[in-house]
Amino acid sequence: MASNITLTMIKPDGVADGFTGKILDHIIAAGFKIQAMKLTRLSTEKAQEFYAVHKERPFYGELVAFMTEGPIVAAVLEKENAVEDFRKLIGATNPANAAEGTIRKLYATNIERNAIHGSDSDENAAIEAAFHFSGLERF
Ligand code: ATP
């Protein structure tokens, strides 16, 4: 069964560069409803856990350092076909390869400092939503 939620994080670069409002405008204009949202900061342990799938990759240490360098905005977003549609909205991991008009094309700096996260599957969306939010924080 296709889920209708995805989990996003506006990453520390996006928040620090002042793009939170503009990025949220894109998300809302694309038809996503915000189920939950908060400004928060990942500890090293939490960032390691969130990106554990990448722990053998050469960029893992730098990724964890980047994701903990400042606050992020985490949100649960609801829309039909949320995971796939949101990945299209944010664009390719490397902004150099991202389509025109995508959030990463507009606001990302490079393949690491790429402004925003989007879940890659319905299963991970559920896991990641529960990672950041309790049931009482979702509407
Ligand atoms: P995310 O999971 O954050 O939505 P993604 O699914 O597009 O991004 P992943 O392959 O899951 O990409 O990589 C997770 C994150 O790790 C990337 O968004 C980026 O911040 C960082 N990253 C990925 N590849 C590299 C790389 N080659 N060098 C440096 N950082 C990288």
Ligand code: MG
């Ligand atoms: Mg990913």
